[in-house]
Amino acid sequence: MRTADGGELAGASPPAGRVDGGLPMGSERMEMRKRQVPAAPDAPGAAPGQPGVGSRGSNACCFCWCCCCSCSCLTVRNQEDQRPTIASHELRACLPAPTLEEVNAWAQSFDKLMVTPAGRNAFREFLRTEFSEENMLFWMACEELKKEANKNIIEEKARIIYEDYISILSPKEVSLDSRVREGINRDMVEPSQHIFDDAQLQIYTLMHRDSYPRFMNSTVYKDLLQSLSEKSIEA
Numbered sequence: 184m185r186t187a188d189g190g191e192l193a194g195a196s197p198p199a200g201r202v203d204g205g206l207p208m209g210s211e212r213m214e215m216r217k218r219q220v221p222a223a224p225d226a227p228g229a230a231p232g233q234p235g236v237g238s239r240g241s242n243a244c245c246f247c248w249c250c251c252c253s254c255s256c257l258t259v260r261n262q263e264d265q266r267p268t269i270a271s272h273e274l275r276a277c278l279p280a281p282t283l284e285e286v287n288a289w290a291q292s293f294d295k296l297m298v299t300p301a302g303r304n305a306f307r308e309f310l311r312t313e314f315s316e317e318n319m320l321f322w323m324a325c326e327e328l329k330k331e332a333n334k335n336i337i338e339e340k341a342r343i344i345y346e347d348y349i350s351i352l353s354p355k356e357v358s359l360d361s362r363v364r365e366g367i368n369r370d371m372v373e374p375s376q377h378i379f380d381d382a383q384l385q386i387y388t389l390m391h392r393d394s395y396p397r398f399m400n401s402t403v404y405k406d407l408l409q410s411l412s413e414k415s416i417e418a
Contacts, residue, residue: 281299310390345367
């Protein structure tokens, strides 16, 4: 504000629309709004653990990983389902083929069947079709245990056989009477290589009386006998 002689009064207000420093009032309001608005965050995913698009991308990857994991689990389960068949094929490939004389001898007695590796293998394949393969596996494990002399190995193998074929919690538990089972339970405190002798004899008798007659009338035996007979004629 000017005086009559053209001077300015001290403390006069600045012109309308302006503030100290020469900035227009509109500019001041713009500056204030800028100060009040928080700074925009950095690019998503720049800081670890910061939510945003980066996390969504992470979730997408996790989803894909889960899908892949499920597929992998299915593949592993399928491979496990195929293991018994593969093991059977490998077992047949490792054993020498039986002769016609051997196969004919199997019909004479159960002992002659069990004394040859090829006979045990053929009988084991038949037992697998009847869901009683554990009887042969248990008998063979007992035979291996009898060959051991080292006390530590005997104890370890006895424990494995017990857990696999004697324990009531095992899916491969063999059928034994209570007397034999109780005797094994007592002897497991300090097992010897003959701890399962009574149980092995009981399972051997069971296979002889129950499974062996059916094996002799099975397609497993008849097909093998016919195949060897035809080869013998051709030779």
